[in-house]
Amino acid sequence: MKNGIRLYSYRLVIPALILYCVFFILPTITGLYYSFTDWSPMNDAILFNGLDNFRYIFQNEVTRLAIKNTLIYAVIVVIFKNALGLLLAVALNAGLKTRNLLRAVFFAPSIVSTIVIGLVFIPILHPEGLLNRLLAGIGLESLGQYWLSDAKIVIFTIAGVSIWQWAGYHMVIYLAGLQGISNDYYEAAKIDGANGFKRFIHITIPLLSASLNINLILSLIGGIRVFSEVYALTNGGPGNASQVLSTFILVLFGEGRWGLGTALNTVLFVFVAIVAIPLLHKMRKQEVEV
């Protein structure tokens, strides 16, 4: 059927390819060029300014804070979304009576717009809001915080809300992975005398590698690209204390500093590439091995 193969014409790819090249690849490439210019609606001409934008980004206090916040945020959400997602998945893979209900409840926040979640949490996280009142109610008043107005902790609070929203999403992916593991492995390990913890480390984790990889990639990239959570909860404040890369791009756009904003977008692009490429490479290698 060699002739048949030849009949599959790339013409059917063309509409998708044109849209993708014009509206995604083209701006990505021109963006690289604009990153090295003083592009602004205030200037008549767009002038090449070498590495000025990048020098500014790595020297200016606010952009450095935005980079630092983005990285802190990404690391925290990757760890906690995956740890909680995995624990929930393991717990809900046991034969509990209410497992379907519990799965649906834990998953539910991830389908609602992040804006809605963020706005609901604003009063809860208010200094006199439910969270602080709850802490006071159980005698832990000292743990109460100015969750969204204390510059030192605000980025951690935002990460916490995001973990609340997405842990159940990662749980669902881990559950699918767990359900793909044959019970025979566990039976055999029990006969060999492996305890629950050992079975988890030596059977569950390795056989979960496909869902583990997907979850790591999704949470890490989502973490670095974070926008809506910050926009809804603080819009970068107090001051600039919770600015991340994506929200500060919006600020620079609003100020008409388009060249600088585009350069910051390029920094974001590079960060994503640095973490995504090795992970994807690892994923492909494992696909080949299995």
Next chain:
Amino acid sequence: MTGIRRKLPLVLLEAFLLLLSLVVIVPFLIMIFGSFKSSLEATSFDLSLPSVWMWQNYRQVMVEGKMVHSFLNGMLITGAAVILNILVTSMASFVIARKRTAVSEFLYYFFFIGMIAPMQLIPTIRLFKELNLYGTYLSVILIYCTINMAFSIFLYTGFIRTTIPQALDEVAMLEGASLMRIFFTIVFPLIKPINITILIIVFMNIWNDINIPIFFLSDPDKWTMPLSVYQFFGMYSGSNWNLVFANLVLTALPVILLYLFCQRFIVSGLTTGAVK
């Protein structure tokens, strides 16, 4: 005796998880109860039930928040982007899945970049300005269609490779049908399950997004629900949290309904690739 010893931990685990589920449920309840309270009562932000259930809050918010309008904006933008997305990516995936050449392999990974790489926002704005499309529904539809293409191609290609036998197209080819016809009359009906999955997931991605309208739609008349609710919050959170809550409930409602009716497809779409 051993029965009890084995079951006891499970009962404790279940009790603990039910307690933990309150952490998820309580914020939703605060929102729902708050939406039925008077504006004064709503400022308690707690789990108390409304003393009087004020259904009229919803009427007021529908009018003052122009919610029907933003709902329709969302339907137009999301609907058009999803349909265009499914049309172009299913065709492309069919060929990418069937041809197993270096070119098709390249195309697959070329499209895959779009799943990971963040888009360059300001240069894309300039592009649409030069096309005289900046600020239009069409610009946002094209962007949403494009940035969700990688995900759709990823799912379609996998599905077509594993479940649609190539012999089907070959028989039709021998009978002289054109490739376009084979795709739309034979293959497309067979990929219905994955169509629904992609439709729902891409729909939810776009429906819930605010990043694109913030940059690309300066006219509030064109805003979708999540962005409208944010603006509404800005105007009303000082005095009328009950209305803000009602607006939030209505904004969350379409996706929650979609989830209740289409749970199976959502979960199957998310977990593709999680199992080998």
